[in-house]
Amino acid sequence: MLSQASAETYYQSYAVVLAVLAAGVLLVGVAFLAARLIAPHRPLPAKLTTYECGIDPVGQGWSQSQVRYYIYGFLFVIFDVEAVFLFPWARIFERLGYQAVVEMGIFIGILAVGLLYAWRKGVLKWV
Amino acid sequence: MIRLPLVLFFSAVLFSTGVYGVLARRNGVLVLMSIELMLNAVNVNLVAFSQYVRDIGGQVFALFVIAVAAAEVGIGLAIVILIFRNRESINVDEVSLLKW
Amino acid sequence: MTGQEYAFVVLALVGTVGAVRLVTAKNVVHAALYLVVTLAMVGSIYLVLGAEFVGWVQILIYVGAIVILFLFGLMLTKAPIGRESLDNQQRGLALLVALAVLAGLVFLIQDAFHWGDRKMNLVHNTTGEVGRSIFQHYVLPFEAVSFILLAALIGAVVLARREERE
Numbered sequence: 001m002l003s004q005a006s007a008e009t010y011y012q013s014y015a016v017v018l019a020v021l022a023a024g025v026l027l028v029g030v031a032f033l034a035a036r037l038i039a040p041h042r043p044l045p046a047k048l049t050t051y052e053c054g055i056d057p058v059g060q061g062w063s064q065s066q067v068r069y070y071i072y073g074f075l076f077v078i079f080d081v082e083a084v085f086l087f088p089w090a091r092i093f094e095r096l097g098y099q100a101v102v103e104m105g106i107f108i109g110i111l112a113v114g115l116l117y118a119w120r121k122g123v124l125k126w127v
Numbered sequence: 128m129i130r131l132p133l134v135l136f137f138s139a140v141l142f143s144t145g146v147y148g149v150l151a152r153r154n155g156v157l158v159l160m161s162i163e164l165m166l167n168a169v170n171v172n173l174v175a176f177s178q179y180v181r182d183i184g185g186q187v188f189a190l191f192v193i194a195v196a197a198a199e200v201g202i203g204l205a206i207v208i209l210i211f212r213n214r215e216s217i218n219v220d221e222v223s224l225l226k227w
Numbered sequence: 228m229t230g231q232e233y234a235f236v237v238l239a240l241v242g243t244v245g246a247v248r249l250v251t252a253k254n255v256v257h258a259a260l261y262l263v264v265t266l267a268m269v270g271s272i273y274l275v276l277g278a279e280f281v282g283w284v285q286i287l288i289y290v291g292a293i294v295i296l297f298l299f300g301l302m303l304t305k306a307p308i309g310r311e312s313l314d315n316q317q318r319g320l321a322l323l324v325a326l327a328v329l330a331g332l333v334f335l336i337q338d339a340f341h342w343g344d345r346k347m348n349l350v351h352n353t354t355g356e357v358g359r360s361i362f363q364h365y366v367l368p369f370e371a372v373s374f375i376l377l378a379a380l381i382g383a384v385v386l387a388r389r390e391e392r393e
Contacts, residue, residue: 007380009230010351014274067208067387073299074383077292078376084284085369088358096158100187100362103369110373115379121382128229129276131345132324135336137239137272139245141265143329148250150321156255156300160262162295164246167269170285174278178347183360186281189362193281193288194372198379200293204300205386211304215256220315 074110075115082111134175142168153188155207159200166196231349234275242268255301255313258295266290277349280357 049056085107093100118124130188141164148161177185211217229344230361247265252258264287272284 005348006355007351010277010279017389023170031130067303068214070296070299070303071387072209072385073296074380076204076378077197077201077288077296079289081197081372081376085361085372087359088280088354090358091353091360092358093354095359096362103366107373108369110370110377110379111373114377115211117381118384121384121388125389128348129235129349130342131233131347131356132336132340132342134272134276135340135348136333137235137243138334139329139332140243141269143325143331144243144250146245147321147325148309150324151250151314151318153315154255155260156304157250157313158295159300160258160297161250163289163350163364164249164265164272167266167289171269171272171280174273174281175347176347178276178352181350183356184327184364186278186357187360187365188368189278189281190284190357191365191368191372193284195375196345197288197293198375200296201379201383202255202386203297204296207300207384208303209386217304218315 050069068123071118075118078111078114131179132177132211134171138168138171138175141171141202145146147174153218153220155210155219156204159203162203163200166192235272238268238271238275241327242272253313256298259297259301262297263290266294275349276347277351279351280354305332 086104089100089104093104134214145164145168148164149158152158154162170192173185173189173192177183177189207217210222214221245261247266249258249261252261266285270282270285270290273279273285292332341359
């Protein structure tokens with residue numbers, strides 16, 4: 001637990017983040033508004049097609065993707081969760097030493113079994 | 128300084144919205160999204176009470192809930208995709224083979 | 228009202244609007260984007276509450292990874308556009324139940340924590356404090372999480388691999 005003084009610096013540092021965010025939004029907003037105000041707008045049927053030059057689009061905008069990509073996505077999520085637990089571990093493993101290394105070793109070992117299973121089942125092959 | 132009931136009211140609103148979504152939606156993916164809303168309401172409560180009673184355990188459990196939610200979404204969506212492959216539809220009210 | 232309360236109310240209002248639009252959206256992809264708004268606002272609320280690490284984990288895992296998974300799910304299952312085909316026939320009943328849940332929760336909160344006298348003095352919890360708590364007091368739940376992730380991974384591989392046999 002930290003004192004009230006450091007809570008103040010915490011909020012002040014995020015006020016800076018907020019200011020940068022607001023400046024970014026303002027910049028993009030002003031640029032889009034200026035483009036809308038200044039740019040001439042004379043629509044023609046030919047200009048409003050998806051590709052003004054080139055072949056006409058065929059079919060719907062929706063295309064079915066393959067189930068195998070879902071497994072890649074889920075593998076990413078699993079190892080994202082693992083990486084998130086590595087951050088607090090990296091902050092304290094010096095203090096806890098041997099014990100923390102064993103704890104994280106078990107965690108990563110169990111997840112590595114899952115990766116090994118996915119690999120043996122051949123879902124990692126890119127076709 | 129924040130008044131605790133303020134945070135709890137927001138969490139209650141989020142949870143009720145999730146309840147409405149789960150009951151009113153028939154698309155399986157949208158039902159899962161509404162469940163995420165309810166999980167988030169619980170997490171807001173955990174973090175708020177963790178600050179209120181000055182025990183960081185609440186935040187640790189919020190982390191665990193997020194990790195379990197990731198696993199839950201992965202399996203839930205895999206099931207929804209499998210239902211779509213077998214029935215060409217993910218309307219949850221049409222999946223009633225096991226229903227009484 | 229303090230500065231933190233003003234910040235909280237603004238974030239909570241935006242988050243609530245996002246949540247309501249999520250459950251009423253006519254297009255599934257719009258619903259996913261409203262989910263992003265709500266999750267980001269909840270993450271910012273964690274930052275306001277002083278739970279810095281949980282806030283960034285919310286952004287990293289929910290907004291960065293789980294929403295991607297939802298978009299994959301939407302791409303793999305072609306959903307019709309339009310509220311009538313996304314909602315079932317019990318919309319009125321569902322609204323009634325949700326309002327009843329909300330009224331019950333608000334009553335209980337009001338009853339248990341009287342408005343005004345329960346104040347949180349917010350402190351900043353660092354990543355190191357969270358780490359000390361996980362790796363000293365909550366080691367067993369931490370290892371259990373890895374088993375849950377392993378089970379989920381194997382389950383997803385088994386479910387999605389059905390395609391290959393056909």
